[in-house]
Amino acid sequence: MSFINPRLIITSVIVYAMTLSAFAQYSGGDGSGSALYAQTPTTCPLTVYPAIFAGGVDDGYGQSGITQSNCAAVVLPNIFYGGQEAGLTLASTTQSSCIPIVLPSIFTGGSEDGYTYAGITQSNCTPLVLPSIFVGGQGSTNESFQLNTACALRADFIGDTLVVCAGDSVHFTDMSNGAPTSWQWTFTGGNPASSTVQNPAAYYATPGTYSVTLSVSSLSGNNSLTKTNYITVSTPPAVSLSSIPPLCENASNYTLVEGSPAGGTYSGTGVTAGIFNPTIAGTGAHNITYTYTAAGGCTNTATASISVNPTYHFTNFYEMCAGDTYNWHGTNYTSSGVYYANYTSSKGCDSIFTLNLTVHPVYSFTQSHIMCSGDSYTWQGTNYTFPGTYTVNYTTEYGCDSNYTLNLSVRQAYAFSESHTICSGDVFSWHGSNYSSTGTYTLNFNTAGGCDSIYTLNLTVKPVYAFTDNHTMCKGESYTWQGTTYVIAGNYVEDYVTAFGCDSTYTLHLNVNDVDMGTHLINGTISADSAADAYQWLDCDNGYAVISGETFQSFTPPSNGNYAVIITQGACFDTSACTQVTSVGIASENLVGLAMYPNPSDGRFILELDQQAAIEMYNAQGSLVYQASLDKGKHTLSLILADGVYLIKAVNDQGSRTLTLVIRK
Numbered sequence: 001m002s003f004i005n006p007r008l009i010i011t012s013v014i015v016y017a018m019t020l021s022a023f024a025q026y027s028g029g030d031g032s033g034s035a036l037y038a039q040t041p042t043t044c045p046l047t048v049y050p051a052i053f054a055g056g057v058d059d060g061y062g063q064s065g066i067t068q069s070n071c072a073a074v075v076l077p078n079i080f081y082g083g084q085e086a087g088l089t090l091a092s093t094t095q096s097s098c099i100p101i102v103l104p105s106i107f108t109g110g111s112e113d114g115y116t117y118a119g120i121t122q123s124n125c126t127p128l129v130l131p132s133i134f135v136g137g138q139g140s141t142n143e144s145f146q147l148n149t150a151c152a153l154r155a156d157f158i159g160d161t162l163v164v165c166a167g168d169s170v171h172f173t174d175m176s177n178g179a180p181t182s183w184q185w186t187f188t189g190g191n192p193a194s195s196t197v198q199n200p201a202a203y204y205a206t207p208g209t210y211s212v213t214l215s216v217s218s219l220s221g222n223n224s225l226t227k228t229n230y231i232t233v234s235t236p237p238a239v240s241l242s243s244i245p246p247l248c249e250n251a252s253n254y255t256l257v258e259g260s261p262a263g264g265t266y267s268g269t270g271v272t273a274g275i276f277n278p279t280i281a282g283t284g285a286h287n288i289t290y291t292y293t294a295a296g297g298c299t300n301t302a303t304a305s306i307s308v309n310p311t312y313h314f315t316n317f318y319e320m321c322a323g324d325t326y327n328w329h330g331t332n333y334t335s336s337g338v339y340y341a342n343y344t345s346s347k348g349c350d351s352i353f354t355l356n357l358t359v360h361p362v363y364s365f366t367q368s369h370i371m372c373s374g375d376s377y378t379w380q381g382t383n384y385t386f387p388g389t390y391t392v393n394y395t396t397e398y399g400c401d402s403n404y405t406l407n408l409s410v411r412q413a414y415a416f417s418e419s420h421t422i423c424s425g426d427v428f429s430w431h432g433s434n435y436s437s438t439g440t441y442t443l444n445f446n447t448a449g450g451c452d453s454i455y456t457l458n459l460t461v462k463p464v465y466a467f468t469d470n471h472t473m474c475k476g477e478s479y480t481w482q483g484t485t486y487v488i489a490g491n492y493v494e495d496y497v498t499a500f501g502c503d504s505t506y507t508l509h510l511n512v513n514d515v516d517m518g519t520h521l522i523n524g525t526i527s528a529d530s531a532a533d534a535y536q537w538l539d540c541d542n543g544y545a546v547i548s549g550e551t552f553q554s555f556t557p558p559s560n561g562n563y564a565v566i567i568t569q570g571a572c573f574d575t576s577a578c579t580q581v582t583s584v585g586i587a588s589e590n591l592v593g594l595a596m597y598p599n600p601s602d603g604r605f606i607l608e609l610d611q612q613a614a615i616e617m618y619n620a621q622g623s624l625v626y627q628a629s630l631d632k633g634k635h636t637l638s639l640i641l642a643d644g645v646y647l648i649k650a651v652n653d654q655g656s657r658t659l660t661l662v663i664r665k
Contacts, residue, residue, distance in 0.1 A: 539561065
């Protein structure tokens with residue numbers, strides 16, 4: 001892209017209140033700049049400007065910053081940052097004391113090369129006017145770019161709307177620079193006619209075009225601005241809505257055309273896009289509003305009422321039996337169906353009568369049945385044994401007849417019966433079959449008329465009895481059974497005959513318990529030879545006194561002497577012979593520091609030795625169940641052992657020691 005007649009950018013620098021207005025650099029052609037930008041700060045803050053070129057072939061810089069507090073340096077943006085031309089990188093304007101303004105080259109590269117340097121001296125701070133950059137060609141610039149710097153007082157304002165209807169208000173906003181402290185507004189044609197509020201509102205009642213003036217003042221001076229013909233007040237249009245004809249509620253949708261002038265909109269219950277739906281609106285009177293907006297933007301409304309008249313629907317339900325007649329609205333009906341009678345109401349709407357007629361059937365049923373004499377036939381809840389014709393009449397749930405008729409015939413039947421008795425285990429032969437169980441047996445034959453000829457056997461099987469007694473006694477006892485006394489174990493039988501001549505046998509299984517009273521002595525511990533239900537150790541030398549707490553299968557006496565045990569097996573018990581113990585206190589004292597815990601144990605226990613020893617473990621039967629050589633110290637043993645009493649013996653060249661361990665899970 002090329003440009004015709006490149007020129008230096010137009011810049012006016014005026015020492016007034018700070019207002020920056022940036023119009024489009026390119027409003028046509030291949031490049032289009034920012035359309036409008038206005039900033040009116042009152043305390044001279046940092047101002048950010050938009051891109052000079054925001055579109056087109058050339059794309060400008062995105063923002064610029066101007067620092068104006070105390071009239072410090074002004075920084076201008078790139079004129080061309082991209083596109084076919086690469087323009088100004090930075091423009092700096094120093095305004096303090098009104099020293100000369102130095103502008104860099106507008107085009108430093110690209111297809112066109114602009115001014116390299118422009119020097120402007122702003123003595124007396126008068127406005128500077130520079131020619132436009134591009135007046136024509138592919139890019140067309142705005143006529144000027146004005147930059148008013150410094151912080152002097154300057155009046156400005158805007159209205160929230162500039163075209164209103166008579167009776168509307170306009171809200172004004174103060175946009176002045178230089179921090180004014182008072183405001184004086186003048187509203188030609190407005191109410192109020194004047195105001196001292198910073199951001200006032202004025203009401204306009206009369207159509208016309210009106211000017212607005214704002215005067216501001218501060219400690220630094222005064223300034224005023226009048227915007228001529230700023231506010232335009234239009235006349236509201238004349239709007240009417242003629243009467244709308246009444247409708248029935250079941251009528252079709254009605255297009256509203258009664259509003260004038262045409263082109264407005266309708267609103268109200270049941271109204272959508274200028275269409276009135278009487279079904280949605282429902283019966284009754286409804287207000288319809290017509291709204292029209294004139295070309296100047298003013299709006300006016302008119303309202304009319306539309307009536308929706310009801311349609312009537314009456315429905316009758318009637319039920320009758322077949323053969324009956326129902327008269328409805330002057331007509332006789334005999335069949336089921338839906339019937340209608342149509343009328344017109346006083347408002348001209350439908351009045352519809354509907355009859356739902358149901359005709360229920362009348363029933364008649366006939367049955368025939370043949371049975372044999374002695375039988376009974378249950379029919380309709382009654383038992384019949386004689387031939388005949390029987391009738392039962394009912395009424396259906398709808399009150400109609402339901403009649404049932406039975407034709408019953410009875411034919412002769414025959415029955416023969418006999419009774420016999422046999423003993424259990426015998427067989428009775430009857431009609432070619434053998435029977436051995438008590439029961440009633442029947443053989444059925446048919447007569448020529450198809451009725452039963454029944455033979456019945458009542459067979460009674462008398463029992464043969466077999467009784468078995470089981471008895472257990474202790475050795476030395478006797479047992480009397482069926483008049484005989486027995487002292488020896490064995491099986492005994494007695495045979496009898498019942499009153500019906502059948503066997504009755506009694507059998508006795510006699511057991512004699514002989515408690516094993518044997519004991520054995522191992523390393524100072526006495527153990528019963530056999531497992532039993534209970535044990536109690538006795539001190540033979542003390543008149544067979546009970547030794548408290550010694551109720552296990554094995555017993556380790558604390559001192560030498562003679563000891564016996566009472567062994568209980570089931571209901572039998574006996575006392576063993578006395579066993580002499582003479583080894584208590586011999587040799588075992590030489591091995592000291594033997595400890596075992598916990599005791600009783602579930603098979604996991606700790607054994608502590610104060611010196612090395614061979615460990616042997618015996619059960620109550622004297623069998624070796626564990627053997628090991630252990631060093632001095634604490635040893636944890638975990639053994640799988642049956643419940644019972646075990647002897648643990650520690651042996652070394654110094655002697656031995658025996659402890660009793662009880663395993664109980």
